[in-house]
Amino acid sequence: MNDPVIEKIMQLRNQLRNKIVIPVHHYQNQAVSSIADFLGDSYKLAVDCSKSDAEYIVFCGVLFMAESADILKKPFQKVIIPASNADCPMANMADLTSVNEIFNKITTLAGTDVVPIVYMNSYADLKAFCGERGGSVCTSSNAHVIMNHYLKQGKKVLFFPDANLGMNTAFKLGLNHKNMILTKKLDNYNDEQVILWDGFCPIHKRFTPGDISVLKANYPGIKIIVHPECPEEVTAQADAIGSTEFILNTINASPAGSIWGVGTETIFVDKLFAANQNKTIVPLKVSECINMKKTTTELVLNSLININEHIASNGTIPLMNIISVPEIYKKDAAAALNKMIDIVTNGLK
Numbered sequence: 001m002n003d004p005v006i007e008k009i010m011q012l013r014n015q016l017r018n019k020i021v022i023p024v025h026h027y028q029n030q031a032v033s034s035i036a037d038f039l040g041d042s043y044k045l046a047v048d049c050s051k052s053d054a055e056y057i058v059f060c061g062v063l064f065m066a067e068s069a070d071i072l073k074k075p076f077q078k079v080i081i082p083a084s085n086a087d088c089p090m091a092n093m094a095d096l097t098s099v100n101e102i103f104n105k106i107t108t109l110a111g112t113d114v115v116p117i118v119y120m121n122s123y124a125d126l127k128a129f130c131g132e133r134g135g136s137v138c139t140s141s142n143a144h145v146i147m148n149h150y151l152k153q154g155k156k157v158l159f160f161p162d163a164n165l166g167m168n169t170a171f172k173l174g175l176n177h178k179n180m181i182l183t184k185k186l187d188n189y190n191d192e193q194v195i196l197w198d199g200f201c202p203i204h205k206r207f208t209p210g211d212i213s214v215l216k217a218n219y220p221g222i223k224i225i226v227h228p229e230c231p232e233e234v235t236a237q238a239d240a241i242g243s244t245e246f247i248l249n250t251i252n253a254s255p256a257g258s259i260w261g262v263g264t265e266t267i268f269v270d271k272l273f274a275a276n277q278n279k280t281i282v283p284l285k286v287s288e289c290i291n292m293k294k295t296t297t298e299l300v301l302n303s304l305i306n307i308n309e310h311i312a313s314n315g316t317i318p319l320m321n322i323i324s325v326p327e328i329y330k331k332d333a334a335a336a337l338n339k340m341i342d343i344v345t346n347g348l349k
């Protein structure tokens, strides 16, 4: 049955032609995903958005992602988020004042170069903090490349806000607990190379080793694949660990009959299930991100109607839900985002 809201979106999209582009994060629901110009995880969306020439970027994701699009956009472009209250609890776990305090403390303690690395899941002021200090943004698909880039130069890294991603990334690079310390334990600092902010994603923190045991008992031959935002007790028992894009590609490429237990956001797991009917795909447990669910096709339609009216009125009707990163952060935040892209694509030394 045709969905009247999606039909209206398609009509408006035709009318607006190449003036709009709709990037959609993998965790968005199926209806919103069906209207995507491109789908991706936060890294892929940041890169794809930066290549678009559409005047209006209608970003279906959460606020920090739309901010990144705003930082990397061309001067004539505008970024609009249909769900203006789509926040991220993890991004809210680090603030500029606290990060600055910890950075100064660790720089004094370490007595050497400390470079800040901020996960994409953060707000523009913290990305700017990194850019200003020669640091970089990272995503779950490239955190190991970014962290390794600095460690091999003999630098120490302050990684924030997600401790699990930082820890799992350090493990991937061959480090162990002796090489890392949480910022809340800095009074016991003992020359650790990786300093981890104590933030987490509530969605991925819910998974436990017990969830894996249950699946292994119920599905003989099952393989466990999890996101690196999961706690180390979970990643230690997984057959594969990787970003959303990695999970997508790995499961899509697996042979018919494969059995997967997936430790990441539930809406995304449901979409994997729908797209891989010849495989068995089960979540470790149900764990939905309510903020990702805030974007609906109705809200996207509202944004397109507003853009259309804005254009037809020669700008008299204002645009709603525009993302506008303060100018004081833009240059340095762009430096941190571009450093990530340079390190990943060009192997920046």
Ligand code: SF4
Residues within 6 Å of the ligand: 062, 087, 088, 089, 090, 091, 121, 201, 202, 203, 204, 265, 289, 290, 291, 292
């Ligand atoms: S899944 Fe986790 S990190 Fe992603 S938006 Fe939701 S709370 Fe934030």
